[in-house]
Amino acid sequence: MKNTKPYAITLDVGGSLLNKTGSWRTERPVYLDRLPPCNETCPAGENIQQWLYHAENGEYKEAWLEIMKNNPFPAVMGRVCYHTCETACNRVQLDEPVGINSVERFLGDQAIINVWKDEPGKPTGKKIMIVGAGMAGLACAYHLRLFGHEVTVFESSSKPGGMVRYGIPKYRMPNEKLNAEIHRIQDMGVNIELNTKVDDIVATKEKYGCEAVFLSTGAQSAKLIDIKSDQSVPSLSAVEILRGIEDDVDTGLRGHVVVYGGGNTSIDVARSAKRMGAQSVKVVVRGSQENMPAHYEEINEALEEGVEIVPLRSITEIKKGHLVLEKMIPSDGDRPSPSGEFETMEASVIVQALGQNVDESLFENLSELSLEDGVLDVDINMMSAMEGVFAGGDMTPSERNVTVAIGHGKKAARKIDQWLQGEFQKDSKKNEIVDYSMMNTWYYSDAPRTIRPTLDVVRRQTGFAEVVGDLDETNAAFEARRCMSCGNCFECDNCYGVCPDNAVIKLGSGKRFEFKYDYCKGCALCATECPCGAIKMEPELI
Amino acid sequence: MAHQQVKFYQTGTLTVGNRLLDAENRTVQGTMDRSNSLDSGHRACQGCGEALGARYAIDTAMRATDNKLIACNATGCLEVFTTPYPETSWTIPWIHSLFGNAAAIGTGVAAAMKVKGREDVRVIAQGGDGGTTDIGFGCLSGMFERNDDVLYICYDNQGYMNTGVQRSSATPGGARTATTMPVGPEPGADFDKGKNVPLIAMAHEIPYVATASIDRLHDLEAKVKKAMSIRGARYIQIFVPCPLGWGSAPAQTVNLARLAVESGIYPLFEGENGEITSTTKIRRKVPVEDYLKPQRRFAHVLKNPAQLSAVQEIADRNIRKFGLLEE
Ligand SMILES: Cc1cc2nc3c(=O)[nH]c(=O)nc-3n(C[C@H](O)[C@H](O)[C@H](O)COP(=O)(O)OP(=O)(O)OC[C@H]3O[C@@H](n4cnc5c(N)ncnc54)[C@H](O)[C@@H]3O)c2cc1C
Ligand SMILES: Cc1ncc(C[n+]2csc(CCOP(=O)(O)OP(=O)(O)O)c2C)c(N)n1
Ligand code: SF4
Ligand code: SF4
Ligand SMILES: [Mg+2]
Numbered sequence: 003m004k005n006t007k008p009y010a011i012t013l014d015v016g017g018s019l020l021n022k023t024g025s026w027r028t029e030r031p032v033y034l035d036r037l038p039p040c041n042e043t044c045p046a047g048e049n050i051q052q053w054l055y056h057a058e059n060g061e062y063k064e065a066w067l068e069i070m071k072n073n074p075f076p077a078v079m080g081r082v083c084y085h086t087c088e089t090a091c092n093r094v095q096l097d098e099p100v101g102i103n104s105v106e107r108f109l110g111d112q113a114i115i116n117v118w119k120d121e122p123g124k125p126t127g128k129k130i131m132i133v134g135a136g137m138a139g140l141a142c143a144y145h146l147r148l149f150g151h152e153v154t155v156f157e158s159s160s161k162p163g164g165m166v167r168y169g170i171p172k173y174r175m176p177n178e179k180l181n182a183e184i185h186r187i188q189d190m191g192v193n194i195e196l197n198t199k200v201d202d203i204v205a206t207k208e209k210y211g212c213e214a215v216f217l218s219t220g221a222q223s224a225k226l227i228d229i230k231s232d233q234s235v236p237s238l239s240a241v242e243i244l245r246g247i248e249d250d251v252d253t254g255l256r257g258h259v260v261v262y263g264g265g266n267t268s269i270d271v272a273r274s275a276k277r278m279g280a281q282s283v284k285v286v287v288r289g290s291q292e293n294m295p296a297h298y299e300e301i302n303e304a305l306e307e308g309v310e311i312v313p314l315r316s317i318t319e320i321k322k323g324h325l326v327l328e329k330m331i332p333s334d335g336d337r338p339s340p341s342g343e344f345e346t347m348e349a350s351v352i353v354q355a356l357g358q359n360v361d362e363s364l365f366e367n368l369s370e371l372s373l374e375d376g377v378l379d380v381d382i383n384m385m386s387a388m389e390g391v392f393a394g395g396d397m398t399p400s401e402r403n404v405t406v407a408i409g410h411g412k413k414a415a416r417k418i419d420q421w422l423q424g425e426f427q428k429d430s431k432k433n434e435i436v437d438y439s440m441m442n443t444w445y446y447s448d449a450p451r452t453i454r455p456t457l458d459v460v461r462r463q464t465g466f467a468e469v470v471g472d473l474d475e476t477n478a479a480f481e482a483r484r485c486m487s488c489g490n491c492f493e494c495d496n497c498y499g500v501c502p503d504n505a506v507i508k509l510g511s512g513k514r515f516e517f518k519y520d521y522c523k524g525c526a527l528c529a530t531e532c533p534c535g536a537i538k539m540e541p542e543l544i
Numbered sequence: 545m546a547h548q549q550v551k552f553y554q555t556g557t558l559t560v561g562n563r564l565l566d567a568e569n570r571t572v573q574g575t576m577d578r579s580n581s582l583d584s585g586h587r588a589c590q591g592c593g594e595a596l597g598a599r600y601a602i603d604t605a606m607r608a609t610d611n612k613l614i615a616c617n618a619t620g621c622l623e624v625f626t627t628p629y630p631e632t633s634w635t636i637p638w639i640h641s642l643f644g645n646a647a648a649i650g651t652g653v654a655a656a657m658k659v660k661g662r663e664d665v666r667v668i669a670q671g672g673d674g675g676t677t678d679i680g681f682g683c684l685s686g687m688f689e690r691n692d693d694v695l696y697i698c699y700d701n702q703g704y705m706n707t708g709v710q711r712s713s714a715t716p717g718g719a720r721t722a723t724t725m726p727v728g729p730e731p732g733a734d735f736d737k738g739k740n741v742p743l744i745a746m747a748h749e750i751p752y753v754a755t756a757s758i759d760r761l762h763d764l765e766a767k768v769k770k771a772m773s774i775r776g777a778r779y780i781q782i783f784v785p786c787p788l789g790w791g792s793a794p795a796q797t798v799n800l801a802r803l804a805v806e807s808g809i810y811p812l813f814e815g816e817n818g819e820i821t822s823t824t825k826i827r828r829k830v831p832v833e834d835y836l837k838p839q840r841r842f843a844h845v846l847k848n849p850a851q852l853s854a855v856q857e858i859a860d861r862n863i864r865k866f867g868l869l870e871e
Contacts, residue, residue, distance in 0.1 A: 010639070013631065018585030018626070018633035026590065058554060059564065211707035444802065444828075447556040483554040483564070492554075495561025495574040499761060500798055502595040504584045510578050511563070522583035526795035533555060 003009070023503060027524030031497075031517060033320045035536060036436035036489025040087035040102060045405040046073040046141075049414065050087055050102055051490050057105055057482035060475075065119055065482075070120055074144040075137065077114055077179040080107020083171055084297050085404045092438045096446060100326060101473075101481045108478040111391025114182040122190045123150030127421055131156065131212040133364070136164020137404050138218035141411025142418075143192040149419045151270055153192045154210060158199035164220050165396070166404060168245045169267065171274050173469050186340070202367060203391065210377050214418045217378070217386070218411065219394040221358040221402065229352075231320035238354035240271045246365060247274055257350025259283045260325060261417045262317055264294035268355035269301060272309045275353075277382070284310045284347070286317060286325075290332050292534045303469060314338060315345075325349050332507040360397045375399075383426050384414040392418055436489030440535035449484050489517075497528035557762040571765050572607045573599075579606040579635065583614075588625040589623040591794025593784035593801065594672070594699045597758045598622055601697055601782060602668070602870055603767045606636065608772035609666045614639070614653055618646035618671025619785075621706040622699060644679035646671045647687040650694035663693075666772060672698040672805025673714035674704040676781075677741050684741075688748035688777045695771050695778040698741065701786035709789040715740045716809075718845040718855060721789070726844040735854055742815070745779040749818035752776075757783040757812060759802035763824050767814065783810050803835035808859035811866040821864045832856045 019532065038526050039051040040325045048069055056065035080103055090100035091327045112118075128151045132139045135157035143153045161167055162184050166175060188194060199341045207215055224239035231237065236254065240261070246253040259275040264287035285304075287294055291313040294301060305311070312327075319326040324346040330338035360378065365371040370388040377399050384392045394410025396402045420426050473481060491514050496513055498506045505522035506515050529537040553564055561574030572578050581602035588595040606613055614637045617623045623640050626633045641649050650669030668845055669687075671680060676698040687694055702722050704710040710719045717735030720726045724733040745753045751774050756764040764782065765854045771778045785792060785800040804810035805824070809832055812824035832855045836842040845851045863869055 012628065013630055013632040015635055016583060017631035018583060018587075021585040021587065021631060023585060023587070028864065067550060111800075169599040352848070445555045445558045447554065447558065485554070493561065493563055494555055494559035495571075496559050499560030499571070499573040499598065499600075502588060502592050502797075504580050504582070504599065505584070518584060521792075525797075526793075527591050527596075529799060530795040531798050533559060 019243055021536045022520045023523050024283065024505075024518075027519075027522060028542050028544065029342075029521065029524045029526065030542050031524070031526065031529050031537050032450040032540055033491065033517075033523065033536060034493075034538050035433055037433040038102075038488035039092055040488075042432070042435055043086045043090040044072075044409075045086070045401075045403070046079070046086075046409040047371055047419045048072045051485065051487055052104065053109070053485060054100070054102070054482045054485040055490075055492060057109065057479060060479055062109055062112050063116075066113045066118060067120075069106065069109060073410060074120070074406075075110070076106050076176065077183050077410060078137070078166060079111030079405060079408070080104065080110045081175050081179070081468075082166065084403055086405075092436070092441065093446075093484060093486055094444050095438045096486075098449065101485045104470075104473050105482050108473045109181070110183070111472065112181070116180065117477050119186065120144075120148070120190060122147040125152075126150040126422075128152065128214075129210065129212045129214065130214045130418060131152070131207055131210055132216045132218065133203065133206075134164065134218040134220060134395070135159075135184075135194055136218055136395060137166055137351055137408060138407035138411045138414075139164070139216065140187055142216045142218065142394070142415045143411075144187045144190065145415030146418065147190045147192055147527065149186070149415065151419070151422075154212070155192060156198045156200045156206065157194060157196050160197055162194050162196065165222070166330040168248050169241065169245060169270070171244065171270050172276065173273070174270075175467050194424035200364065203364065204368070211388065211502075213422060214291045215391045215392065216411075216414050216418065217364070217397065218395040218407070219361060219364060219397050221360045221396040222362050223359045223419055223539050224354065225357040225359055226354050227356060229317055229320055232322065232498055233320075234323045235320045235325070235349045235352055237320070237352050237354060241352050241358060242269045243271055243353060244274070253278070254351060255280055255353075257281050257493075258348050259351055259353065260317075260347065260349045261353045263287065263355035263357070264289060264296060265355060265357065266295065266296045266300060267357075268353075269296045269304050269309075271353050271355055273300075273304050273307060274474040275305050276309060281350075282310070283308070284312050286312045286315050286327065286347075288314070288316050289338050290314060312347070316340065318344070320349075321346075323348065325352065351532045352360070358396070383417045384410065390421065410427075411454070429434045431513055433489070436535045441486065441535050442486065442531055442535075443486065445496070446484075449480070468544065483490065489535050493536060494531060494533055496531045497537060500527045500531045502527065558690045560761055571694050571761055572604050573761060573765070579611065581606055581634065581636045583633045583635050583776065584627045585631070587628065588647075589786075589788045591787045591797045592621075592625070593758055593786060594622055594701055594705075595625070596797070597699050597764075597784040599781045599815070600758060600761060600764055601768050601780070603634065605666070605668055605695070605772050606769040608769045609635075611636070612665045614657075614665060614667050616641070616646050616649040616653055616667065616669045617668075617840065618675035619643035619706075620672035620675050620704075621701075622670065622672060623867045632789050634718075641867045643675055645683050646675060646680055647683040647694070650696065651687050651690070651692040654693045658682050658693075659768075667694045668697060670699065672705065672712075673698055673700045673702060674710075674712040674862050675752060675812070677717045677739055681741075685748070688750050688779070691750060691776045693775050693777070695780065696767075697783040698779070699788060700781050700782045701784050703789050705786050705789045716855075718842060718848075718851045720791075720841040720844070730851075731844045731848070731853075732841075735851075742779065742781050742813075746815040746818050746820075748777070750777040750779065751817060752778040753815040754780045754810050755783070755810070756780060757801045757810060759798050760812065760824065761806060763812065766790075770814075789841070791843075796838050800838060801832070801858055802836065803830060803838075806830045807835045808848060808863040808868050809835055811862045811868055812818070813866055820866070823868055825870045826863070826868045827850070829869065832859050
C-alpha cells in the first residue's frame, strides 16, 4: 500500500488559540481614565486635557465647545486667569508647562471671529433672578439657560461685567472681547436689567415671579484706612480710579504717584498710572516683595514697565507734599513689625489699594442673611441660610478671582436646577489623580513652549493696547500638541503594539482598546509602555 | 535615517501609532488589519521580547510582500513556544527543520519557488542567536556567499534560552549564564570572546544588513520593509530581551531594549554592500548602569568596578565607531 502520509507534519493554522494563556496571569491590566492635574486644579472645572485633545488636531470648534461645557468666557479667561492649571501641569517635570492659557485665549478669540454660538436648553418655564452681572452672575445665567430656565440679571452699573470691566484695566482685558462673550450669553435669551440696583431681594423676587435667587454682588467697596494728613497730597481709592479709567473720566493720576498695597489691584493701578504719563510710580508695601499677593507675572511686567516697588514700608503720615514712611522689619510670619525708623517720600497723589469689602446694605432688611468675617456664608450646595437663595463669587468665602467666580456660577446653576427638581444630587466621585511617576514620558517629543509675544515695553507704557499677544493658528495647535494627555488614552497604539501575546484588540478610531483576557498573561508591558498612565495593573483574585 | 522624520506631533514617531501622522508614516503594528503572524495562545514567557520582535518583523514582511511569504524557523524558543505539537500560533506558511540549518532550508525554499516560477513568493529564515551565530553559522555564511534570495532574521536574546540559558557567541562579557557562572576573579562570560555577526555579514558584501531593536518600532519596520524591497541575501538582527534568561521583570522588556540602544551598548545601523549607510542616533544618552541594573545576570558586574568600566568602554567605543550621537 502506498504511504499517503505527507512527508512533513502539517498543523492547523491558529491551533494555539486552544491554549488559554490568560490562566497564567496573577495581575490584570485595566484601562481607566485618571484625573489630570490641570483639570483637578481648574477652579472652573474645565476638562482641559479633553479640549486640548481636540485642538491638537485643529478641531478648534469642538475644543471650544468642550470649554463651554464648563466656562462661557474662554476669551476672558485666556487673558486674566491666573492659570493654576499650568503650575500643576505634569509637563513641568519634562520641560515647561503646556501653555494652556494661551491656547484657551486663541480658542476664545476664534469663537468670536467665527461667531460660534451655543443654544439654550428646552424651556422649563421656571424663572430665576440673579443679582449682579459680574462673572459669577453671568456664568450662572449661562448655565441656567442651558438647563432651559428663564433668567433675569439685575445690575446696578450701566454696563455688565463687574470687576472684570471696572477693575481689570483694558491693556489686560480689552472691552470688545468681554462684550462679545457677554453678548453671546444675552443672545441665548438671558435678560440683563442694567442700571437696576436691587435693594430688596424678597420684593424683587416676588415682583418678577422668580423661584430661586443667585446673589453675586461681588466685593465692590474699597477698604480704606485713615492716615493722618495735612491734606497736601490727595488720597484716592484704587477701585474708584480703575472705574474712572473705564468710564474715561479724569482720575488725577499725575506727577509722583504712590500706590499703597501689594495685591493685583495695586499693580493694575500702578501700571495704568504709567500709561497715563505719571512722572514716577511707586508701589509701597508693608511686607517683603517676595510675599506680595499679586501674581508674579504681573509684578514682573510692572517692573519691566518702570514701576518701582518699595517693600517693607508703612505709610504713617501725609505732610507737606510728602509721605512719612516707617521701615518695617520682616518676620517669619506674614506680619512684619514696625522698626521705629522713619523716612519721607515725595508724592503728588496717593492711591489706597488695600482690598475690597462686600456691601452689606443688601441684607439690611433680611434677618436670615448677614455677613460673617465680611463674607456671606453658603453651604456645599452654594445655598445661603435662606432657602432658595444661592450665592457665589467674591461675596462668598473664596480666593476672589475670576475663575473661581465662574466656577461658583456653574456650580450654583447646577445646584439651583437640582433644588428646583426637589433634591440635591451628590457630586460624582473624582477619579484618581495621575502623577508624573505613573506615566512613561520617554514617548513625548521634545518641544519648547510657544511664548506669547509680549508687546515691547515702550508701547505698553504709553497706551492701553493689550500686553500679551496672540498665538496664531499654527503655534496654537503646536502648543496643544505638547499636552501629554495625562491619564487619558489618546490612542497612541502602544498597548496594542507592545503586547507579545496579541492580547489587545484595537477597536478603531475614537473607540480605544480592549483586552483579550483569555490570552493576556499579565506581563504589564502595556501598562509600563503606556505614555499617559491610562492602564493600571490590578491583582487577579485567585 | 531609516525612517522619515516628522515634525513635532505630540509623540512624533516614538509611539506605535499617532493619530496625527499621515497614513504613509504609520506603522503596520498600529493598523487594525495587521496579519498577527504570531497569534495568541503561544507559550512564550510573560513579556517575551522574542515573541514581540517576531510579530513585529513578520507582520511587516507580510505587508511588504502582499502576504506572499514563507518562513523557515530554526529550533529554539521561537519554534518551541509557537509550535508544540499539535498546536501552532503561526498564521503564515511556516516550516521547521533543525537547529542549525534554517539558512539552508531558506535557500532550498527560495530555489523551489524559482523553479516553480513563483519568485513573487518571498522567503524568510529565522532563528535565535545560538542557531545563527554558532551552530547555523556555516549554512548562514553559505547563504550570504551565494547571495541567495532570502532574508535571514536573527532574534538576539544573547544566549541559548530554550535549553536553559547557556552561553552563545552572542552572550555579552560579564553576563551570567548556566555555563558562565559569576564565580572566580572574572565572573560571568568572558569579555574577549564572541562574534559580531552583523559586521561579519557585511564582510560578505551582501546587499543589506541591519540591526534593530524592539523599542524602536518605526525604525524596525522601516528596516524590514527595506529588506523586502531588495533581492538577494539580507540579514537583520533584532535585539530581543529575555526576562527569564536575563533575570528581568517581564514589564521591563521594551524598556531594556530602549536602554541598550540609549546607552550605546547595542548600536543600530544599516549596511549596504559592505558599507555602513545609516545609524540610528541616541536620543537621551544613559550610562550603562541604567541598562545593567534591571538585569540579575549583571548583578555582580555592578559590584565590580573593572567589569563595569569594561562594559562602559564597549558602549563608548560603539558610540565613536558608529557615530551614535547627534553632532
Ligand atoms: C483691579 C482688579 C484686578 C483683578 N485682576 C484679576 C485678574 O487678573 N484675574 C482674576 O482672576 N481676578 C482678578 N481680580 C478679581 C476678580 O475681578 C473678581 O474676583 C471677580 O471679577 C469677581 O466676580 P463676581 O462676579 O463675584 O463679582 P463682581 O465682578 O464684583 O460683580 C459684581 C456685580 O454686582 C453688581 N452689584 C453689586 N451690588 C448690586 C446690587 N445690589 N444690585 C445689582 N447689582 C449689584 C456690581 O455692579 C457688579 O457688576 C481683580 C480684581 C480687581 C479689583
Ligand atoms: C543539533 C542540536 N543541538 C542542540 C539542540 C538543543 N537546542 C534546542 S534549542 C537550543 C538553544 C537555542 O538557542 P537560540 O538559538 O539562541 O534560541 P533561543 O531559544 O535563545 O531563542 C538548543 C541548544 C538541538 N535542538 N539540536
Ligand atoms: S500635560 Fe496636558 S493633561 Fe497633563 S497636566 Fe499638562 S495640560 Fe494637563
Ligand atoms: S526563555 Fe526567553 S526567549 Fe524563551 S520564551 Fe521565555 S522569554 Fe522568550
Ligand atoms: Mg538565544
